[in-house]
Amino acid sequence: MNATRAEIARPDRQAGRSRSGPTPPDGQDAQSRRKGPRRRRNEALPLLLPALLPVALFSMFPLVQGIYLGFTDSRAGLDQVTHFTGLENYRDLLDNGLFWESFRIGLVWAFSVTILQFVASLGLALLLNQDLRLRWLARTLALVPWAMPPVVIAIMWRMMFNPNSGPINSWVRGLGFSGDFNLLGDFNTALPAVIVVGVWVGMPQTTITLLAGLQSMDSSMHEAAEVDGAGALRRLVHVTLPSLRPIIAAITSLDFIWNFNQFALVYVLTRGGPGGETMLPMLFSYNEAFRYGHYGMAAAMGNVMVLIIVAMLFFYLRNRLRENA
Amino acid sequence: MSVRAHPTRTRSLQYVALAGYLIFLGFPLLWMLSTAFKSSQELADITPRLIPSDPILDNFGDAIDRADLVHAGANSLQVALATTVLVIAMTLPAAYGLVRYKTWLRPVTLSWILIGQVFPVILVAIPLFLILDQFSLTDSLVGLTIVHAVYALPFGLWMLQGYITAIPRDVEEAGAVDGAGRLRILVSIILPLLRPGVVATALFTFIASWNEFFFALVLIQDPDKYTLPRTLVRFVGASDQVQLGPLAAGALLATLPSLVFFLLIQRRLTAGLLSGAVKG
Numbered sequence: 088m089n090a091t092r093a094e095i096a097r098p099d100r101q102a103g104r105s106r107s108g109p110t111p112p113d114g115q116d117a118q119s120r121r122k123g124p125r126r127r128r129n130e131a132l133p134l135l136l137p138a139l140l141p142v143a144l145f146s147m148f149p150l151v152q153g154i155y156l157g158f159t160d161s162r163a164g165l166d167q168v169t170h171f172t173g174l175e176n177y178r179d180l181l182d183n184g185l186f187w188e189s190f191r192i193g194l195v196w197a198f199s200v201t202i203l204q205f206v207a208s209l210g211l212a213l214l215l216n217q218d219l220r221l222r223w224l225a226r227t228l229a230l231v232p233w234a235m236p237p238v239v240i241a242i243m244w245r246m247m248f249n250p251n252s253g254p255i256n257s258w259v260r261g262l263g264f265s266g267d268f269n270l271l272g273d274f275n276t277a278l279p280a281v282i283v284v285g286v287w288v289g290m291p292q293t294t295i296t297l298l299a300g301l302q303s304m305d306s307s308m309h310e311a312a313e314v315d316g317a318g319a320l321r322r323l324v325h326v327t328l329p330s331l332r333p334i335i336a337a338i339t340s341l342d343f344i345w346n347f348n349q350f351a352l353v354y355v356l357t358r359g360g361p362g363g364e365t366m367l368p369m370l371f372s373y374n375e376a377f378r379y380g381h382y383g384m385a386a387a388m389g390n391v392m393v394l395i396i397v398a399m400l401f402f403y404l405r406n407r408l409r410e411n412a
Numbered sequence: 413m414s415v416r417a418h419p420t421r422t423r424s425l426q427y428v429a430l431a432g433y434l435i436f437l438g439f440p441l442l443w444m445l446s447t448a449f450k451s452s453q454e455l456a457d458i459t460p461r462l463i464p465s466d467p468i469l470d471n472f473g474d475a476i477d478r479a480d481l482v483h484a485g486a487n488s489l490q491v492a493l494a495t496t497v498l499v500i501a502m503t504l505p506a507a508y509g510l511v512r513y514k515t516w517l518r519p520v521t522l523s524w525i526l527i528g529q530v531f532p533v534i535l536v537a538i539p540l541f542l543i544l545d546q547f548s549l550t551d552s553l554v555g556l557t558i559v560h561a562v563y564a565l566p567f568g569l570w571m572l573q574g575y576i577t578a579i580p581r582d583v584e585e586a587g588a589v590d591g592a593g594r595l596r597i598l599v600s601i602i603l604p605l606l607r608p609g610v611v612a613t614a615l616f617t618f619i620a621s622w623n624e625f626f627f628a629l630v631l632i633q634d635p636d637k638y639t640l641p642r643t644l645v646r647f648v649g650a651s652d653q654v655q656l657g658p659l660a661a662g663a664l665l666a667t668l669p670s671l672v673f674f675l676l677i678q679r680r681l682t683a684g685l686l687s688g689a690v691k692g
Contacts, residue, residue, distance in 0.1 A: 134509030135517055138502040138565060145562040146528070146536065149543060153535035161538075211433050219430055227678070228437040234674030236623035238641035239663045242648060243444040246660060252455045254443060254462070290437065319422070341529065348532045351625040355645055372534045377630060382538050389535035396530050 156386035163380030176387035186388065188363065189371040190395070192278065196367055197347040200285035204346075205339055207286055208293035213323075215294070216301045233291035241355030244284045245271065271357055277364045281356055288352060289345070293338055300334035301327070340400055347396055368392050447660035448472070455656050475647075475662035478655075483636075484643035485666070488622055491557050491639060495621040496614050498561040499568045503613070507572035508602065525566040537630050544631065551634045559631065560621040567620075568613045575609025576602070612677045619670040640666040 157176060161169040180186050215226055232240060247255050250269035259268045270280040304327070312322050328335070350369040353359065359366035359374075368388060376385035442462060447455070449467040475481055510518045540559065541550060549555030579602065587597040603610075625641045632638060638646070644666060647659055 131509040131513035131515050131517070134505040134513075135515075138506035138569060139517070141502065141558070141562050142524075142565055145540065145543075145558060147524075149536045149539035150531060152539035153537075156538060157535075207433075210429065214426060214430050214433065217426060219426060221430065221434070225430055225433055225437070227675075228434065228441075230674075230678060231437070231441065231671070234619060234623075234671050235667050236625065236641045236644075236670065238623075238625050238644050239667050242644060242659060242663045243440050245648070246447055246656060247440050247443055249656070252447075252457070252460050252656065254439075254460055257460055287436070287440070344529050350533070351641075354625075354629075355648060369532055369534060372532070373630075376534060376538050382542075385534055386538055389532050392532045393530060393535070400530075 153386050154390060156383055157390040158387070159383045161382040161386070163382060169383070172383070176384055177391070179384070180387060180391065185363065185366075186371065189366045189368050190391075192364070192366060193347060193368040193392075194395075195278065196282060196285065196349075196365075197343055199282045200289065200346045201339055201342045203282070203286045204289040204293050204342055205335070208290055208297055211290070211294050212297035212301055213327075215298055229294045230291045232288050237288070237351035238355050240284070240288055241352050244287070245356060248280060272361050274361055274364055277357060277361055281353055281365050284352060284356060285346060285349065289342055293342060296334060296338045297331065300331045304330055336404060340403065343399065343403075344396055347392070444660050444664060447656055448664050450657050452657060471657035471661035472665065474658040475665065478658060479643055479647040479662050481640070481643065481662055481665060484638050484640045487553060487637060488640040488666075489669075491553055491560060492618045492621040494557045495560040495564060496618045498557065499564050499617045500610060500614055502561070502565060503569045503572050504610070507569055507576050508598065510569070510573050511576040521566070521569065525570055528566060533626055537627065540627075541630055550631050551637060552631075553637055556628060556631055556639070559627045560624055563624075563627075564617045564620045568617050571613045571616065572606075572609055575606055575612075579605050615673045615677045619673055622670045 156169075158171060158173060159169045160172050160175070161167070211225065211229060215222055215229075235243075247253050248269075248271045250256055250267040250272070255270065256268045260266075268276075270276040308326050308330070309322060312326050317325065348369055349367060350373065353365055353367050354370060354373075357365045359370045369392075372385040372388040372392075375381045375388065446462050446464055448471055449469070450464045451466060451468050451470070454461075454465060509515075510521060544550050544552075544555045544559075547555075549558070583601060583605070584597055587601045592600070623641065624639075625645075628639045628642045629645075632642060635643075635646070644659075644662055647655075647662060
């Protein structure tokens with residue numbers, strides 16, 4: 088997010104400069120303005136239109152409509168008439184225990200996965216930043232989940248967790264427990280098991296982003312700290328992490344959003360089971376919309392999800408900014 | 413600290429940690445690979461082994477027949493290729509426009525990419541389903557292609573504009589001085605320089621479409637038009653213990669194209685991300 092903020096800020100500044108009226112800051116700028124900013128903008132529009140039109144039609148418009156649906160009683164069916172119902176969906180949601188349970192599960196999932204992803208990826212990024220043998224292998228392996236269809240990843244982990252032929256089951260038995268362990272099918276272990284898979288899936292983006300941050304770090308601070316006698320752990324806590332802070336804030340925010348909105352992985356792993364124990368909000372609202380046909384209610388859930396994400400990000404990033412100040 | 417007094421101990425601890433990561437990241441992949449070569453008798457064995465005792469190839473043929481992988485693969489290929497062509501055709505001019513003409517659209521586009529992440533797809537999926545239904549584009553590979561293209565577009569745009577930014581303006585201006593027109597400059601100067609960027613963006617788009625599941629689930633009901641991920645999920649539902657081998661084989665086959673493409677662009681992708689992330 089930090090990188091993008093800088094990207095966004097740049098053209099803004101330039102636009103501001105050319106808008107700043109008849110006082111030319113330097114010769115080059117005056118020259119480029121003589122061509123006329125209006126003409127240049129007209130030239131850009133036909134280039135941009137083929138990309139903007141489909142996005143507006145099939146992405147922005149449906150999104151606005153989807154947000155609106157959350158305030159209606161829209162249902163599937165041929166002769167259904169949709170009425171605007173205001174906040175009624177949200178009042179119904181307040182009484183819907185299953186929905187809140189799904190949200191609790193969604194938050195436990197998103198927080199656990201994001202935090203574990205961060206810790207695991209930071210460790211790996213620190214190792215990849217060292218001159219170790221087999222570094223290339225770890226780096227390639229860390230990226231592979233990115234290239235795999237989420238459906239295949241879920242199928243693969245179902246095999247790992249398989250109660251009969253899965254290796255995890257036989258490891259558990261090897262620890263002295265007896266019987267078959269269906270970790271994905273057990274009330275107590277389903278959510279932790281799914282979280283492990285979530286961490287595995289999210290390693291690529293987080294590791295590469297953190298590694299990029301490490302590699303762009305100024306090494307002189309590190310060396311100075313080392314000369315002053317700071318050990319590896321203290322250097323990590325007092326030098327490395329503070330200077331990575333903007334990157335950490337950006338990637339953990341994005342990870343949280345992606346995790347909270349996760350669907351395909353858990354859909355294939357457990358379908359939200361057993362007994363709704365892994366029913367993430369996305370799965371809940373998918374069922375509501377496309378199994379039961381309650382479009383309005385499902386969209387209302389989507390709106391609540393957006394509110395929760397925005398609220399979380401607000402508190403998280405506000406604290407970050409304060410720490411920086 | 414004692415760590416500095418024992419540099420070799422630190423090193424070996426690092427290798428232990430690295431080995432841990434290699435196992436965590438690599439073992440599930442090896443396991444799926446090995447399952448694909450195991451017979452149903454071996455899969456029923458109570459003590460599973462990583463190396464199949466009697467590796468067989470039957471699972472691959474089984475998967476292709478039973479899960480109708482060829483047909484689903486053809487559907488996936490059709491959608492992914494069309495999506496890629498559409499995305500490149502739409503983003504190439506737009507990325508150039510965004511970089512060379514500093515309009516207000518640039519910050520708007522870049523913020524849309526970020527803001528778009530916050531909204532769960534369910535909000536878009538319901539109206540999109542209703543809209544496409546009106547044009548008889550549900551249960552249609554054309555409809556799915558349109559949706560994939562629109563959703564891959566913002567990121568493709570972002571990738572391409574990064575590559576265009578890297579082309580110095582002087583190159584273009586030199587062309588202009590030599591009397592080349594705008595179109596001429598674009599086709600004979602910019603495009604050749606941009607080829608690596610276009611290839612990377614195209615492969616990335618292909619992978620995204622090939623792997624996509626949610627919209628394929630929502631928009632396609634007719635098994636005849638299932639894409640690979642959709643077909644595999646149906647196969648999961650139908651599979652019992654005996655079918656694990658074919659399932660692993662099918663999953664492996666479905667991953668191969670995107671994995672190969674990914675390995676092709678891996679270096680460039682990480683390099684791009686590495687340089688992109690440090691700009692701030």
